Amino acid sequence: MQPRNMSMSGVVDLAAVKAAGEAKQKAEQARAEAARTGAAPAGATRLVFDVDEAGFQQDVLQRSTEVPVVIDFWAEWCQPCKQLGPLLESLAAEYAGKFVLAKIDVDSNQMLFQQFGVQGIPAVFAVVAGQPIPLFQGAVPEAQLRQVLDQLVQVAEQQFGIVGAPVDPAAAEQADAPAPAPVGPYDAALTTAADALDAGDLGGAIRAYQNVLSDDPTNPEAKLGLAQAELLQRVQDLDPQAVRKEAAERPADVQAQIRAADLDLVGGHVEDAFGRLVDAVQRTAGEDREAARVRLLELFDVIGADDPRVTKARTALARVLF
DSSP states (O other), X not given: OOOEEOOOTTOSOHHHHHHHHHHHHHHHHHHHHHHHHTOOOTTSSOSEEEOOTTTHIIIIIIGGGTSOEEEEEEOTTOHHHHHHHHHHHHHHHHHTTSSEEEEEETTTOHHHHHHTTOOSSSEEEEEETTEEEEEEESOOOHHHHHHHHHHHHHHHHHHHOOOOOOOOHHHHHHXXXXXXXXOSTXXXXXXXXXXXXXXXXXXXXXXXXXXXXXXXXXXXXXXXXXXXXXXXXXXXXXXXXXXXXXXXXXXXXXXXXHHHHHHHHHTTOHHHHHHHHHHHHHHOOHHHHHHHHHHHHHHHHHHOTTSHHHHHHHHHHHHHHO
């Protein structure tokens, strides 16, 4: 994909000019409060971080009143993303707090993807004082990337009075490192959940895994167990013969295809399940398309992101989506 540059000239409209004064005042207040309490500004400790829909308000919009936030829309299956992402992360460390980098996985955050009007990935935006600024789409050379970032920093300072805060890259790298996985508190809960799953108590297993995830949302064992338990709960009352007959006779019925895909996966026909839902995404639009896409992502969780069948299906999904 060739880069499609989005000029920053004219990005600050009249509403943004009005917001600039307010943002500048908020930024000055935040710096004054940080100086009074000895605390670091919100954007000063982490230079690179993942963002989802739930954390967007705090991690991006609020933080953008103190430091320019660059957003990298990416996906695991996107090859140009794998070239651009590390370069952006390296420059975030080099610029040492003049901007921070928020990484958004488009597969998991379709609402943000759509709200920003992203046409393809990688796509890079910035948010300054709550104002979105399109930067560029596609992988770009390092020299051009530096030019865009320099211009962003200049716009943030001159138009919004936002200058970020100096950061020691070594300290930021330590802050960005994932916290050690909790040891001990979840062992008993995970054992209880697994026992419930083995005993066929799907409701009990689901509740137990959800309890773990409420405290540790990224716990891989709980995420995998929950995906498996929910899949088994969905298919436990289905009549396999009737479901497959309905899916064969009604190929345009997305819910029929979703039920058949669940049965395919439980029966070990992983590629059939993935292919069925990719086809459903390709043939449909609107709510039907979204339902098929979401179920496909849920089935990816059951199998695991490292499985080559998941990688292949993600690529196929990307082709029909973009």
